[in-house]
Structures are given as structure tokens and as C-alpha cells.
Amino acid sequence: MTENFDIVIVGSGPAGLSAAARAAQRGVNHVLFERTDHASDTIYKYQKKKFVMGTPDVLPLQSDMRFEAGVREDILDTWNAGLEEHSVNISYNCEVTAIEGSKGDFTLTVNGKETVKAKHVIMSIGVQGNLRQMGVPGQEWERVQYQLDDPLEYEGETVVVIGAGDAGIENAIGLTAQNQVVMINRGSEFARVKQGNLNAIMAAIESETIECYYSATAARVEPGLLVLKTPEGEAEVKCDRIIARLGANPPRRFVEACGIKFSSEDRSALPELSATYESSVEGMYVVGALAGYPLIKQAMNQGYEVVETILGHPVRPADQALLEERFAAIEGMSVDEVLEAIQTNVPLLSHMSRLQLREFMLESQIHRFKPKDTIFERNDFTNSVYSIVDGAVDIQINPNDPSEVVTLHSGAFFGEMGLLSGRRRTATILAHADSILVETPRRAMLKLISSIDAAKRVIDEAAIARQIQTHLAPNIDPALLDEVVSTATIESFSAGDVVIQEGETSNDVYLIRSGSMMVSRRIGGRDVVLSYIPAGNYVGEMAMLTEAPRSATVKATVASETIRIDAGAFKRLLEREPVLKREIEARFQDRLVQNVETEQRPDSGDIIDFLVNQGLGEATDVLLIDEALCVRCDNCEKACAETHGGKSRLKREAGPTFGTLHVPTSCRHCEHPHCMSDCPADSIHRAPNGEVFIDDKCIGCGNCARGCPYNVIHMAYPPPEKPGLLQWLFMGMGPGPGEDKTPREKPAGARETATKCDMCKDISGGPSCVSACPTGAAIRVKPEEFFSIITSTKSGRA
Template sequence: MAERFTVAIIGSGPGGLSAAGRAARLGVSHVLLERTDHASDTIYKYQKGKLVMATPDILPLRSDMDFKLGIREDILGTWDRQLKEHGVNVRYKAEVVAVKGEKGNFQVTLADKSVIEAEYVVLGIGLQGNINKLTCPGADQPHVEYQVDDPEAFDGESIFVIGAGDAAIENAVALAKQNKVAIVNRSGEFARAKQGNLDLIRAAIDKGLVEAYYNAAPVKVTGNTIVLKTADGEVEAPCNRIIARLGAVAPRKFVESCGIVFPSADPKSLPEVSSTYESNVPGLYIIGALGGYPLIKQAMNQGYEVIEFILGHELEPADEPLLKEAFKSLAPAKVSEVLVRIRANVPLFAELNPLVLRELMLDSTLHKPKAGDVIFKRNDYTNTFFTIVDGEVEIQVNPNDPKQVVVLGRGAFFGEMGLIAGRRRSATVVARGNAVLIETARRTMIKLINSNPSVKREMDRVAIIRQIQTYMAPNTSVDDLMELAETASLQKFTKGQTLFNQGDAGDDVHLIRTGSVTVSRRIGGRDTVLNYVASGNYVGEMALLTDAPRSATVKAAVAVETVKLEGQAFKRLVAKDERLRQELENRFRERLENNARMEALPEAGSIIEFLINQGVGEATDVLLIDESLCVRCDNCEKACAEIESHHGMSRLDREAGPTFANLHVPTSCRHCEHPHCMADCPPDAIQRAPNGEVFISDSCIGCGNCQRNCPYGVIQMSAPPPHKPGLFSWLMFGLGYGPGEDKSLRKIKKEGVTKHAVKCDMCKDVEGGAACVRACPTGAAIRVDPKQFLTLAALR
């Protein structure tokens, strides 16, 4: 006779634990089934001492189990204790192999063939599934392991790490501190890893800290050696430990065997659930990562809620009070009413799953501006995204005439150009009466675009028309542009890739929407750069006007995204629009003049080329030193260190960095259009200030991702140096150190002090601007926008 419970909870991760805790608290008969001999295996497998984040910070925790930001051991310890305290009926080493039946009568079969009956089943098995194991002969020995608990526990060993993913790289690099480590990669490169880890492993291999075997696989393991099959035949190497990080199989097969349907064949797709977390099988609930909620706190809240839902209780979502607060300006409308209104009025968000919409709204702000309020100004560097729930806004498309406006109404969105190009706002936007707007943060929006193809499609469609209108044909009506827009397609180019070559046939026009390009021509057997073209401009119109082959080569200076417009359609538009034709002619003549001058001045082209190679093409503000003026006094570095908020640490290295034709690019932040450092910042601590400064806020947790992601090496990880006495104390009593920075203090390691990322903030809070430039006595140091500097006028 099988045991019978009201709820069977499968998986003791954060979601499962929390569900079991709630069931125990409410006296619901339950069982928590865990495959391993400990709770929460995924977190258990984190490296020892790993800091576990409690994001999103704003979301309140709703669970009978405690959880806050802390290290792995504390969190696991708390949960183990609370499982006992709450009297949770947990069963370890109970691997579920099948779930059959229907609501009220499920049969859960375990690996030992025993069967448990339950009225409801909660699946909280996450995405880790079963880890892949090594299958070669000898792989069942105890020194073949699948996780690294504490890399510092190993010392002086010869370790082989098998795998090329993030986990393998993190382990290999951490172990290499005290051991001889080799990493075995089945393919020819590390393609699966995050950029930060990629840089880590490349650096470690370059420095000889980690030995790399490419296109290799283990074929045999003995007590103290490993045999690898490589392109050059079999290699036997001494080895006393093997760490295999071969990834995991998503438990899709198992999930499908329970009767749950996946929406697509995409391996990344996840089953759909209702607002009460119920799957397409009534009575079978899915919480946590498998339901699309990979964050610990979300999963724990869902665990709590799912038990309440099963018991038929009405429950406000945990974020209800937050949303109520966010929607205050629309009171007395209820949260659910506002959400319905947003969904009905904004087509962009109409298809979002209700939970995703709630989450989006948590990261957004609802505005109810008065008529005439300015939402943002042209040339602001803000990068939030706006959608119109109700009312209208005016976009002032002509900087010289505020009366020339385009009106956007209910359901439209704006601000997407800043999001795409990473540049300043291209127009001023003013509210009309009764407008209700949603302002969404850049990061949230990017996440949404990446995970929702429908949002991306709709945004691209509208953005293409707007970009054509803004940058090419401001006087042409949208209807006239439609034909051209129909032919438009988005094209991506990697750094150095050519858009088209000199002499090519073709008359397509490229409107650059992200990044920048260089225009060059072959002169005397050598490519001479003639021009630098930033986003918001177009190239390729010369061939169109002359019906001749391409007169120059256009190459991507950084990663570039263009809107490609078909030449014939463009021609038809030009024929219709006299002003556009004149504008094109003017531009054409200007280009010809510029090219003629640049050809006579090849050095300017070489400087542009040099700066582009230094990555200046993606900068918005770069420090350039004219070495024919620089007297090497290092006053720039001293001034930087002396800024109060810089805590005696200079954020620039004057001497480091390359020089060409007396132009020196020191190691200092360039405030990129799409900052690499921002890409993977767990607490979202890296922000862009309204004037364009990219800075790191106090919420930095010191993970070092930004330092690894920055291709220009301008971010340092540093603990703040000790308090520095004033100049007078130094002068009179020799206390502390003098003006500037004492680099030796950076090396002092203090217990309990965490390092934080430190970089140039362009002195955004200092009156007068960048201290380095202000403190340069000879005018050698300037900060410039490459758009202005990489021109003939500036380089002549």
C-alpha cells in the first residue's frame, strides 16, 4: 500500500524547500523528495564561500525559510536548521523517475520502485537536471570528481579539468593558484563561456598558469595518470585528480513524461504555467527555474504561494504592495486594473506573460506628467525607455524649431534610440495633457528584448522607420517612408568586417544605428583612411547618386549594426522628395571635398586609423595626450588621486598605453557607447550618468566581472587605502604621503575588507569637470568625443 500525502514536492531547491516549509507550517500532509543526500544541491555545489545574491533587492521575501544575501555555508546552514524546526517531512536519496495520474490522484515513482501517492505534485527540480559524467574506463574512481567545493583545499596536485564551460573555467583558474592545472577542451576554442571567463582562461593559458588541451578528450583514467586522445594521437600525463565539468542535461524528457507540454522544440524553451503556477496538467505545479524564475528569492516566494494556491487560498502576489506604491498616481485604480489597462493599451507588452509584466513594472516607474512637462531633452545621456499607456507626447524633431513636432499617442513607445545606439537623446520629448507613461530601465528593457522575440520584432520595426526619419529624411512623412522601410533589413558586422569594398557593385545605403565605421580608399597601394562615421549617419549614398561602383571601402570600427536600405527604393524616395535630394547632394559634395583634403593629408588618416585600432571608435569621451606638449609631470594622475571621492587612487595611468605621431592614448576609461563593463554586473552597479559618464555606484560587490570584461584594462579592483591626512600634516609632521597616490598602499591586504571596482567617473560630481584635464599645466591632456576629434578639422 503506497503512502499518501496531500502534496508531494519534488526537488529541495529554494522553491521546493519553501513550499515544504509552508506545508509543514500549515499542517498540510506533505513529502519533500530530494535526489541527493542533502538539501538544495545546486547551491550546495557552489564553490566554498561563494557570495549568494538575493536579487531582485526590491522584491520582499515571502517564505517560512529565511534567505538574505550571504555566503553559501550560512544559507545552507539556516535552511537545514529550519527544515528541522518546521518539521518538514523530507526524504533524501529519493530520486523520482515518473509522475503519473491526475489531480487528486498522482502516483510518484521513485528510483527504488516505491510509489508515493499525492493529490497534488509540485515540481521544483530546476534546470540542473542530471550532471553529465565521464564515461571512459576508470572514470568511476574516487579521484574523478564533478564539483569543486573549495579550490584552496587542494595544494601541489596535478589536476585535469575536463570541460570548456563557465564552471570548468572558474574551477581551473581557481585551482591553478596552488596546483598544476590542465584544462581539456573537446573543441578548438572556448566558445560557450561568458566573456569574463573567456578572458580569464585566455590570460591564465597565456601566462602558463593553466595548460590547455584543445580538440582532446579523455579515453582512460588510471590511479595516477590520464590518457587523452588529441589531434596528435594519445597522450598520457600524470594526474592525481580529475574535475569533470561537463554540464547537465535539462530534465526535459522527464518533464514531458509527466504530461507537461513545452511550447517549442528550442532547447531553451520552458513549460508555460498559469498565474497560480499550475501547468497544463491540472494539479501539477511548476515553480522556480523550470517555470522561468531562476532567482532564488522568486523561487522561494513561489514555493510559499503554490501551497496557498493548492489550498484554494486567495493570495496577493508578494510584489502587490510594491506595485500598489508604483501605481499610486493612478489611484484609486487597483493594481490588477492598471495591469489590464497597460496590457490593453500597449501592444508591445500585450503578449507578455502576466508574471513577466509584473516584474517589468517593478523595474519601471509610472509617470503622470502635466501638459508641457519635459520628459527628456535632446543631448541628455539618459537611456531609459518609455511607453505611452494613455495620452500623448510631442517629439521635437527639429532642434532649431521646437514647433515642429511629431505626436505619439497611446500604445507608442519612445527613447529606443538611446537604447540601441548608446548615444545621447536625439530629440526633446514633451508631455501633452493626461499622459500616463512607463519609464523602464535600460537593463530591464535589454533583458526583455533578448528573451521576448515579439518585443524585439516590434521595436525593430518601429525603430527602423524612426531612424530613417530622424537621420535621413526628417521632412518626409511616415507614409512616404513606408515603402523604403519595407525593404530595410538589420545587418550586423563585427569589428574590422567590411560593409562594402571599393570597386564593388551595389547601391544599398547603410544607416548606422550602432557603432561606427571608417571610410578608406586604396591610394598608392595602401589603404588610406578618409573618414570616421559615427552612428546616426549613413554611408553608401555616393554610389547611389553616381550609379558607379563603390568609391571607397567601409569597415566596421567596432561592432556595428546597420539598417540596410535597398538602393532602388531609396532612389524612388529621393525622386519624390526634393529636399532630401538636395540634402544628399550637399552631403555628397562635402564628402568629396573632405576626401580630397584627406588624401592630401595622409597623416590625418593614419591617426584616425591608429585611434580606431585603440578602440577609440566606440568611445564617447576619451583622454588623449599630445606628447609634444606633455612634460611628464604626472599632475593629471595626482589630481585624479586627490579628488575626494577617489580616495587617493588615480584612475588613470598616464604612461601606459600606445603613442602614434605624438598622440598618446593613456590607460583611462573611454566611457564606451555600449560599455563592456556594464554587460555583466550582478548588482547593476555600473550606470551612465545624464552627462554620459559611466560610473560604478556604491552597490558594487567586488565580483570583478567588469574588470575582466573591459577590453581596455581601465578598471582596477582595489580596497580603499587608509585614511590620508591633510597636506599640512604631511608637510609639517610627515604624516601620510604627499599629493597624488601611494601605489604601495594598494597592495596592503586587510582582513575583512572587500575590494571594489574602481574606475574613472569623469569627475561627474566635481565642479569644473575632469580633474586630469584641468590640472594639466601645458594643455597636453584633453578629453574629447571621437565624433569631434576624428575629423579633418581637428587633425589638420
């Protein structure tokens, strides 16, 4: 007999559990189907004792299930207790294989045979999907596994890890502690993995800790043996265990088979949902990670809300109170009215679904400005983006004359240049009229750009026009730039890519909008570096002006983006604008002189090369030591330790030296910080003066330390209380002034956190390492100043 339910919930992750608990609480006839023999499989498969976060912190939890940040085991225990407490009707080992029918009369097939009937279906199956199997003869061997809970469970074995993705690499590295590890990579290199993992696996292969087969695939398995297909023929690997991390088949095919439409063919596309999470199939709802909400709290709230919606109860979204608070600056409008106004007025934000916009607004701020209020100032290092919901703002386009302004009106946005280039604000902006602005922080903006193509297009189009205006022709009427702007294109380069090749006959001009470039020329059979050009400058004007072949090669020093400006359009502009033409020619002559100077001192090119290799191409502020002045007193390290709770973030001696110019191991405060890109707790920020710092939200995951190519982030336990001078002197308590106070062993209950240079942002005298240097050997340098170091370098003395 087929059972009948009001609500069937598929998948017992946070969203499914929360929905089922709500249904149980409301006394609804329900069932929760779980494919495995335990609830919440994704979290169940986390590494033991993994710390699970409760982000976003501001979002309240609205669910019958309890949840707070903590270790995996505690969270699973709490949920299992919740299942009992609410008498949730959960069926384990039940995989739903098909769903047919329509609202009020769905038929679900379980494990391919039994069927149940449901009036409503809630899909909360996450995005984990089904793990891919090896699909080769012999894979039934009981020591072939597709996941690894605890790498320390195995000892003294030879383990083969198949699959060179992040999961495979993390497993392989974890296993090396106690086992011999062999890695099988289908490709010829490790592509599309996190930088930190890439560094770790390359180091392990280099040091022969891990043996790696490239371009190899599994052919068959025999107990104790894996046979590989390699370009050189078959190879046999003896092993005690095979761990295959081949990814998962995404659940999309199944979801589509149930009739649910996705927004596009794109791999990252999400199911089309209404504001109440209802899919294109009436009566079928999608919540949690599958709906595009990977955070536990969001998923749980949605589970609760969706059951209330089905039952026809009024739902007050969990974020309602927060949004009301956010929107308090605008009186007399409800949350929905404000959201509506934002979406109708600001094209940049109009492509988001209402749910996405709510989330976006939780991370953003609404400001109200009066005329003449300063929104931000030129040379600030902030990187948020503002959208004008109502009112207008004035951009001061001429730093020398504040009265020269361009006015932006409602619907426009600004501040994207700082976001894109990672550099200081290029202009001061004041409110023109009573204005309502949405300020969005860097992270939320990057999420918007990467997830919504239309938003990226809107930003790019505006950015091209503004960047050309700012960096190339600040005093020209924007209307005259139309032809140049409309023919301009954005081009991206990886570190080391050639932008312009010496001798070629192209003559377009490149405006560097992010990253930096190095100009070199081939002299006497070797590449001599002529100059270093940071973002905000252009290259390639020589060939355009002289119509000669390219006189030098331009390479990207780091991942960079340029705006390529069509030579013809640019020349026509110069013909019309003699003043601009003279400026560009003057700049051209300066460069010629500079190149001649550099060529006369070939070692200065080597210094540029050296500095660029040390990451100065992406730095905004870097510590340089002149070893001819440095008396090795280590007062810089002591000062760093003394001003940062006893832990120095600087290693003076470590790091490379060129001539007497030494680049110590210390943060470069990169334009687009590598550390910031993968911080799950969002605790790495850039301060208004450009300092990249870690706040106390750090959870100690170590992603930043692994991601930093310059090894300047260290994981450290909090240092012990600093003893008073007399206590130290007479009682021998704790470490003395300037001494390293890092605990060698883990103090009870302590958690490691990431520490790095914050450029002493809270100390009025600036970086202590510099102010404590007795001889002037330590200085901090910005990219604009690099060239003056090079020109002042004489006989190896900087």
C-alpha cells in the same frame, strides 16, 4: 505499502524549502524529496565563502524560511536550522524519476523503484539538471570528478580540466595557483564564453601557465592517465586528477515526460504556467528557476504562495504592496486593473505573462505627465524606454524649430533609439495631453527584448522607421518613407567584418544604428584608412548616386548594427524629394573632399587606425594626451586621486602612443559598456550626461574588471581616512596630498570594490584630470570630434 501525501515537493532549493516549510507550518501531510544527501544543492555547490546576493533589494521576502544576503555557509546553516524548526518532512537521496496521474491522484516513482501518491505536486527542481559524465571507459577512476568546490584544496597536482565552457575555464584558472593545469577543448577555439574568461584563458595559454589541447576529446581513462583523441591521433596526458565540466542535461526532458508543456521548442523556453504557477497538468505546479525565476527571493516567495494557493487560502503576492506604491500615480485603479490596462493598451508589453509583467513593472516606473511637461531632452544620455499607457506625447523632430512635432498616441513607445545606439537622445519629447507613461530602465528592457521575440520584433520595426526618419530624412513626411522603411533590413556585424567591399557592384545604403565603421581604400598595395564614421550616419551613398562600383571598403570597428536601405527604393524617394537629394549630394561632396585631404596625408589614416584600435570606435568620451605638451607632472593622476577618495582611476603613463598622441589607461565610457553587461548587482549605470559609473551597490565580484577590454577598472579596498594637512605634515599620519592612498594589504573586514572613472560627474568643473592639466596636454574627446583631431594633426602633433 504506498504512502499518501497531500503535497509532494520535488527539489529542495530555495523554492522547495520555502514551500515545504509553509506546508509544515500549515500542518499539511507533505514530503520534500531531495536527490542528494543535503538540501539546496545548487547553492551547496557554490564556491566556499561565496557571497550570495539578495536581489532584487526592493522585493520583500514572504516565507517561513529566513534569508538575507550573506556568505554561502551562513545561508545553508540558516536553512538547515529552518528545516529542523518547522519539522519539515525531508527525504534525502530520493530522486523522483517519473510522475504520472492527475490532480488528486499523482503517482511518483522515487529512485526508479518505490512509489508514493500525492494529491498535488510542486516541481522546484531548478535548472541545474544532471551533470553530464565523460562516458568513456575507465571513468570510474576515483579521481575523475565533475565539480570543483575549492580550487585551493589541491596542491602540486597535474590536473586535467575537460570542457572549455565558463565553468571549466574558471576552474582551470583557479587551479593554476597551486597546480599544473591541462585544458582539453573539444573545439578549435573558446566559443560562447564570457569575455573576461576568454581573456583570462587566452592569457594563461599564451604565458604557458595552462597547456591546452584543441579539437581533442577523451578516449579512455586509466588511473593516472588520460588518453585523448586528437586530429593528429591519440595523445596521452599523465595526470593526478581529471575534472570534467561538461555541463548538465537540462531537466526539460523529465519535466515534459511528466506532461508539462513548454511555451516553444526554443532552448530557453519556459514551462507554460498560470498566474498561480499551475502548469498544463492540473494539480502540478512549477516554481523557482525552472519557472524562469532564478533569484532566491522570488523562488522562496513562490514556494510560499503556491502552497497557500493549493490550500485555497487567499494569496497576496509579496510584490503587491510595492506595485501599489508604484501605481500610486494612477488613482482609483487596483493593481490588477493597471496591469490589465497596460497589457491591453501597449502592444509592446502585451506578450508577457502576468507574472513577467509584474516583475517588469517592479523595475519600471509609472509617471503621470501634464500637457507640455518635458519627458526628456535632446542630447540627454538617458537610456530608458517609455511606453504610453494613456495620453499622447509630442516629439520635436526639428531641433531648430520646436513647433515641428510628431505626435505619438496611447500604445506607442519611444526612447528606444538611445537604448539601441547607446548614444544621446535624438529629440526632445513633451507630453501632448494628460499622459500615463511607463518608464523602463535599460536592463529590464534588454531582458524583455532578449526573452520575448514578439517584443523584439515590435521594437525593431518601429526603430527602423524612426532611425531612417531621424538620421536620413528628418524633414520628410513619414508617410513618404514607407517604401524605404518596408524594404529596409537590419544587419549585424562583428568587429572587423566587412560591410562593403571596394570594387563590388552593390549599391545599397547602410545606416549605422549602433557601433561605428571605418572606411579604407587600397592604395599602393596597402589599406589606407580614409575616415571613421560613428553611429547615426550612413555609408554607401556614393555608389548609389554614381552607379559606379564601390570606391572604398567599409569595416565595422566594433560590434555594430546597420539598417540596410534598398538602393532602388531610396532612389525613387530622392527623385520625389529634390531637397533631400541635394542634401545627400552635398554630404557626398564633403566626403569626397575629406577623402582627398586624407589621402594627401597618409599618416592621418594611420591615426584613425590607431585610435580605432584603442577602442575609440565604441567610445563616447575618451582622454587623449598630447605628449608634446605633457610635462609628465602627473597632476592629472593626483587630481583624480584627490577627487576620488585617494584612488586614481587613471594611469597616465600606461597605454599606447602614436606619434605624440597618447591614449592613457582611462575609461572610454563605451556606447554599450562591456562592464555593464555582466554586473550581477546592477550597480553600473550611465548618467544623463553619458558618464558610466559604479554606484555603492557594488559587491566586488570583479566581473566588470575582467570584462573591460581596456583594463580601466580596478578592484580596490576602500582607502583610509584622509588626514588633515597638518596631521600629515607634523604627525606623518596617512598619505599626503596627491599620494597614492591604496592600502597594500587587506584592511580588517574590508571588501574590494570596483573603481573606475566617473568623468567627475559630481564635480561642476568637469573631469579633474583635464582641469588640473597645467599645459593643456590632457583633453577629453567625443566621437564626433575625432575627425577634427585627425585633420588638425600636423607633423605628428595633435
